[in-house]
Amino acid sequence: MVYYRIVANNYKKRGVYTLKKTLSMVIVLNLFLTFAFGFNASANNDADEMDLPEKRITEQVVQPDKEIITELTQTPTALDSSRMEEHQFNAPVNLNNSASTSKMHKEQSLLSAPQSVNTSAAAETTTYTGYIQEEGTSTTLYPVYVQPGHILQVQMDNPASAQLDYDLYLYEFDMSTGNLNPNPIDYSIYGTYLINDGTGPRTLSENVGTKNNTSSAKAYLIEAYGKVGGSINEPFILTVSTSSTYDAYETDENALRAYPLTIAAGGSTLATRSINSEIDQDWYKITVPESRNYDAMRITLDQASTTNGYKAELYGALSNNRMALMPVVNGNVSLGTGTYYLKVYTTNAYSDNNYSLHLQPVLRADKVVITGYNSNGGPNDYPSYAYGRYYRITGNSFTVTGVAATSDNYAVANAEVEVIWINDAWSESSNNRYRSAKVMTNSSGQFTATLSLPPSAGSLSQYLPGAISFTHYYDLCAVAAKVTNRPSANDSDIVYHFAYSIYGG
Numbered sequence: 001m002v003y004y005r006i007v008a009n010n011y012k013k014r015g016v017y018t019l020k021k022t023l024s025m026v027i028v029l030n031l032f033l034t035f036a037f038g039f040n041a042s043a044n045n046d047a048d049e050m051d052l053p054e055k056r057i058t059e060q061v062v063q064p065d066k067e068i069i070t071e072l073t074q075t076p077t078a079l080d081s082s083r084m085e086e087h088q089f090n091a092p093v094n095l096n097n098s099a100s101t102s103k104m105h106k107e108q109s110l111l112s113a114p115q116s117v118n119t120s121a122a123a124e125t126t127t128y129t130g131y132i133q134e135e136g137t138s139t140t141l142y143p144v145y146v147q148p149g150h151i152l153q154v155q156m157d158n159p160a161s162a163q164l165d166y167d168l169y170l171y172e173f174d175m176s177t178g179n180l181n182p183n184p185i186d187y188s189i190y191g192t193y194l195i196n197d198g199t200g201p202r203t204l205s206e207n208v209g210t211k212n213n214t215s216s217a218k219a220y221l222i223e224a225y226g227k228v229g230g231s232i233n234e235p236f237i238l239t240v241s242t243s244s245t246y247d248a249y250e251t252d253e254n255a256l257r258a259y260p261l262t263i264a265a266g267g268s269t270l271a272t273r274s275i276n277s278e279i280d281q282d283w284y285k286i287t288v289p290e291s292r293n294y295d296a297m298r299i300t301l302d303q304a305s306t307t308n309g310y311k312a313e314l315y316g317a318l319s320n321n322r323m324a325l326m327p328v329v330n331g332n333v334s335l336g337t338g339t340y341y342l343k344v345y346t347t348n349a350y351s352d353n354n355y356s357l358h359l360q361p362v363l364r365a366d367k368v369v370i371t372g373y374n375s376n377g378g379p380n381d382y383p384s385y386a387y388g389r390y391y392r393i394t395g396n397s398f399t400v401t402g403v404a405a406t407s408d409n410y411a412v413a414n415a416e417v418e419v420i421w422i423n424d425a426w427s428e429s430s431n432n433r434y435r436s437a438k439v440m441t442n443s444s445g446q447f448t449a450t451l452s453l454p455p456s457a458g459s460l461s462q463y464l465p466g467a468i469s470f471t472h473y474y475d476l477c478a479v480a481a482k483v484t485n486r487p488s489a490n491d492s493d494i495v496y497h498f499a500y501s502i503y504g505g
Contacts, residue, residue, distance in 0.1 A: 064266030096178035209251030309348025411445030459497030
């Protein structure tokens with residue numbers, strides 16, 4: 001009996017070593033992960049003397065919480081405002097001085113008469129064409145009157161030229177004196193960045209806005225300023241809109257006025273905003289922490305808003321306030337650590353009805369855990385052979401279940417998991433050594449993969465003494481599960497594959 005134990009132990013060590021070696025070869029050949037198997041099994045056939053591990057226990061993961069965003073609060077922006085501080089508007093303008101008013105209108109001859117006027121029940125919109133001929137000069141439009149309780153929104157679409165960089169400023173008049181306050185009440189100072197999204201090159205429009213909170217009409221001045229360059233041939237388009245109906249968070253017409261959003265692990269939804277004019281822009285700021293459990297996000301609007309032409313675009317801020325449009329791949333936007341700016345606007349119609357904006361982090365599967373097995377022998381077949389207590393496959397159908405989760409244990413849905421079975425008892429040329437299957441996790445992060453296996457080679461035997469003795473023949477196999485696009489998220493185990501038994505041994 002002692003001799004048997006020594007032989008079995010030595011054989012067991014050689015078998016485990018060979019299995020590990022086979023796994024390593026598979027990894028090299030298939031660029032798989034490194035499978036590590038730890039064995040503390042005893043060769044003793046007496047179950048009472050063995051330290052038998054429990055069968056695999058289902059991993060408990062948490063369904064990520066969802067959030068409905070009900071409150072928004074503006075905070076200081078991370079964008080650079082230094083270029084605004086370098087710009088001064090010093091022209092003497094007074095509403096009550098007809099001479100200065102006439103003079104200013106004469107100087108702004110580079111701004112055309114209204115090209116179009118669009119009036120609806122809620123918004124009145126006027127479009128102009130203008131030029132800035134020299135760097136450092138301005139083209140202005142005033143007075144623009146806004147009724148009490150109404151909002152003013154202005155958009156400047158600049159020439160798609162890397163050599164031109166125009167900014168937009170909004171000023172208000174002191175209605176008691178008629179003087180212009182030289183400090184802008186809003187400004188849009190993006191650096192020029194050409195966006196090419198398949199419709200031809202364009203630049204991010206400059207937008208400003210304000211609300212008249214007084215009890216009487218108020219006058220404003222709009223300035224288009226040539227920060228870099230000028231052109232007598234390439235115009236900018238200035239669109240001015242006033243509206244009497246709008247949501248409670250207007251105006252936030254540019255990224256400097258963006259509302260910060262905190263995104264829940266299970267996704268966040270905002271449904272308290274509307275697009276009240278053809279140039280209305282709603283801006284949000286998203287900060288992605290280094291400790292995130294996602295590397296991408298899916299950003300969607302409700303079907304009715306999408307039908308109206310609403311769009312949600314995410315931008316990354318570069319140096320000099322240049323805003324780069326983040327590409328969408330398979331409906332998702334890849335994100336790294338940092339701050340991003342989200343713009344909601346319309347390319348067609350607008351409505352007083354609120355849109356529904358949903359932000360869904362695409363959770364990253366940082367771990368995968370095998371939770372159970374099944375075959376013809378059922379899910380609880382864990383015999384104690386010489387290599388330890390492991391699941392035994394009976395028959396040729398082998399089912400592996402498991403779960404994928406983030407590092408903080410949130411279930412990861414829609415993750416592709418590859419399950420791999422390896423039996424070193426079969427030669428490479430037999431085409432029976434490996435089997436694999438790729439499956440997707442469900443909404444709870446769970447996956448189920450069923451493999452069709454070749455027959456067991458019966459390469460190992462286990463003598464089971466007793467009143468009635470048997471010898472079981474089986475193979476020592478490996479099973480592993482990994483996230484296909486994140487191989488470091490993996491789990492592995494040893495399983496037996498039962499061949500047959502002989503009575504009496």
